[in-house]
Amino acid sequence: MADIIRGGQFLVKETKCEDIFTPEDFSEEQIMMRDSVKEFVDKELWPNKERFEKKDYALTEEVMKKAGDLGFLSISVPEAYGGMGMGFVNTMLVCDYISGATGSFSTAFGAHTGIGTMPITLYGTEEQKQKYVSKLATGEWxxxxxxxxxxxxxxxxxxxxxxxxxxxxxxxxxxxxxxxxxxxxxxxxxxxxxxxxxxxxxxxxxxxxxxxxxxxxxxxxxxxxxxxxxxxxxxxxxxxxxxxxxxxxxGDGFKIAMNALNVGRIKLAAACLEAQRRTISGAVNYANERQQFKTPISSFGAIQAKLAEMATNAYVGESASYRAAHDIETRINIRTQEGNTHQEAELKGVEEFAIECSILKVAVSEDVQSCTDEGIQIFGGMGFSEDAPMESAWRDARIARIYEGTNEINRMLSVGMLVKKAMKGHVDLLGPAMAVAEELMGIPSFDTPDYSELFAEEKEMIAKLKKVFLMVAGSAVQKYGPQLEDHQQLLMAASDILIEIYMAESAILRTEKLAKKEGTDKVQEQIAMAQLYLYHAVDIINEKGKEGVVSFAEGDEQRMMLMGLKRFTKYTNMPNVIRLREKIAAKLISENQYCF
The missing domain is CATH 2.40.110.10 (Butyryl-CoA Dehydrogenase, subunit A, domain 2)
Structure with a gap:
């Protein structure tokens, strides 16, 4: 069996593109399911957006029942209790595409299928599951x-x-x-x-x-x-x-609550994806139609920059979400094969990747807010009106940074959980952190590297960014030990480094896999998005690295670490960011929708 990655190990192990799952890997069954969910949204939800905005609670209940009739509430419920018993990726897929029209339905759906049903499915006795889960799976209750x-x-x-x-x-x-x-x-x-x-x-x-x-x-x-x-x-x-x-x-309630939130976090990330795709498509449509100075506003570089950044974040969020979902599904399947019950396998499978769940919750919830905000900006004054779809999308997006644990809590959790995993020996952070400390003392190589292969420099940059995290977090753990959790601003900086590494790497691996399958000439825009995101990630990591280092290091130690930070965030060939954005935007504008 291939070496199965554990949660958090992405930081210290190189992941091959062949080992990750991407949306391009959806099976025929998954594509059919996606299309049936989109059809439901287009028929039942999108035309009723105005009613949802006018607090039509009865409508929410009505469409929830319809979702139950179509089986959408039962995807992850075992067949023994009236569910479809499908895998974790399918659960994510339905949660993703059913959430594109309105946050009102998305919240009702997520609360019911996740924290409303799952605790009984995963912690209930056989009698409890027979009595309640079958009714919840169909939408009868x-x-x-x-x-x-x-x-x-x-x-x-x-x-x-x-x-x-x-x-x-x-x-x-x-x-x-x-x-x-x-x-x-x-x-x-x-x-x-x-x-x-x-x-x-x-x-x-x-x-x-x-x-x-x-x-x-x-x-x-x-x-x-x-x-x-x-x-x-x-x-x-x-x-x-x-x-x-x-x-x-x-006394098991706290454990139930925490594990329910782990699943809720990654599903919340999924629930922010289709909202971004639809917002981008709406913004592109409007930009192509809206004329100023006798030309469509989509031809203006300022608008193209916004569209390119919106699409890049959506693509990256999608890449990371399905990567993690498949890792969880793989872990669940392994545990099931080893004789674990469905309950044990799913609980432990999700718990294993709790760090990634927190990372995704933060990153994608912030991206959907940014996306809807730029959507309003592209619509201009019309975007501020209730007559355009952007205003309600922006308001709906705002809650995503608060529920399932605020983003501040999740930032600190991601680093805290990683440190605990290291203490338990589940992720070897100490060895790599010591290697980085030794590297800082050594003389850097001045050899000219070979970047002839696709993403060779980008993958080297990812490896260097991981060293930044190990340098900052490793030194912080050494200095503060168990008191590290009292230094919240330092934890937040370290978390932002961790988040950017996972998101950027996910996009690069997805695009590399796609390029090997389709040929690089057919995925030029995806390559541009992976490079654009990494460019921003390097900037964020540089800033947060400095913030972290100067908060706890002084004198020679500080100077050495800041020199290391400069070395680890330096490009050999800086990408032309404006050209990357132009390439991405041109594709969106010609297709008149989000098309990746």
């Missing part, structure tokens, strides 16, 4: 997830909701309030987290939505975006829950 409280947001384990065991030991009485609960207005079942006595960790429960059992809802929240996503407070007043409805074991 909808699920919601009650974790956040007024005083417990990012610190999820600090919730005050209480669960008190009855005297006869048959049930718990749950009392407390939850907020920002997606799907609360039309769900039949809640996943509720509460604390039993003074337990260190919260416990999960499956609670049916029965108003006569001490459950009441606040009014619908008035939100900046995702306006037809039902978001309400949920109050429990001595709500009786059978002891059989405890999810996993007592």
């Amino acid at each position: 909808f699920g919601a997830y009650c974790l956040t409280e007024p005083g417990a947001g990012s610190d999820a384990n600090s919730g005050k909701t209480k669960a008190v065991l009855s005297e006869d030991g048959t049930h718990y009485k749950i009392t407390g309030g939850k907020m920002w609960i997606s799907n609360a207005g039309f769900c039949q079942v809640f996943i509720v987290f509460a604390r039993i006595e003074d337990d260190k960790n919260i416990t999960g429960f499956i609670v049916e939505n029965d108003p006569s059992n001490g459950i009441s809802l606040g009014d619908e929240e008035h939100k900046l975006g995702i306006r037809s996503s039902s978001t309400r407070q949920v109050f429990f007043n001595e709500t009786k829950v059978s002891v059989e409805n405890m999810l996993a074991g007592r």
Whole structure:
């Protein structure tokens, strides 16, 4: 068997392009599924955008039922419980393409299929799964997830909701309030987290939505975006829950919550992809049609630069998301073959790549915001109007940087998890970090490298950027040890370096694989996008590297590390960025849509 990469190992191992999965590798079945999802969106969601913006919650519930009828809610649910039992890539694919029209539906869909259904699928007893998952898989019932409280947001384990065991030991009485609960207005079942006595960790429960059992809802929240996503407070007043409805074991709630968020993060990245593609297509259409000074605005370099950057980020986000999704699926399959149950295999498979899930959540959620913002700018004054699609897309995109753990939390988590993996020996960071430290003491090579092969310089640059991370993070760990987590701004800088490495490498590997298959002459625009993204990544890593180094190093150590940083971020052949953008934009403009 080939050497299977572990989560986080991309940093210390060279990945071959043949070993990654790309959207060009979709099977016929996956292409058919993608097309059927796009047809659903074009028929049921896109024509109703205005109704979604006017808080038509009934419409959201109605189209969720239609999605259930078509099987879209059951992709990842095992066949034993009425699902399709498909692999992780298929789950990502549906989540991706179903999320392009409106954030309202996307949020309802994600909350139901992810955190509303998955905790029972992955942690429930056989009886719980038979009773609930089959109904959730078809859309007969909808699920919601009650974790956040007024005083417990990012610190999820600090919730005050209480669960008190009855005297006869048959049930718990749950009392407390939850907020920002997606799907609360039309769900039949809640996943509720509460604390039993003074337990260190919260416990999960499956609670049916029965108003006569001490459950009441606040009014619908008035939100900046995702306006037809039902978001309400949920109050429990001595709500009786059978002891059989405890999810996993007592005190396992925090573990359930964290693992549910890992899956939620990578799916959130997927849910931001089609939104970008459609925004770009809309912007290109408008730029081709809109005339100023007797010429289409798409012929202006300032507009072309925006279109090229928007397309580049979408292409890179797509590359990295499907790379990680397939790595997770591979890990799940290996564990299944080794005799793990579906639950164990999926949990451990996703947990293995939790670092990549956090990286993707941050990168793609920020790209979709940037994309919709530039979409408004290309539309000009019209973009600011509710009559154009850009305004609602921008508002809907804003929540993506907040839910599933804020981007700040995820930035710090990605580095923290990597350091913990290194401590456990799962990823060898120490050896490579020491090698980089030795290299800094040595004399750099002045040989002229051979860059005749496609991406030879770019791949060498990626290897050097990895050295930047190892230099900064390795020295920071040495200096601060366990106290590193107290230095949040340093962690944020290190995280940005990590994010840019993974995203840039994913795009280069995808494009190299595509070039080998199609020929370099047929993928010139993809090559340009991979090079353009890397150019920006180098700049960001240079800036964040300096920020990190000067925060903890002084004197000779600081000078040596800054010299190393300069060496590791230096191009031999600097790309002509303006020409790259012109090439990408020309393709978009001629095709009149996002076409990669």
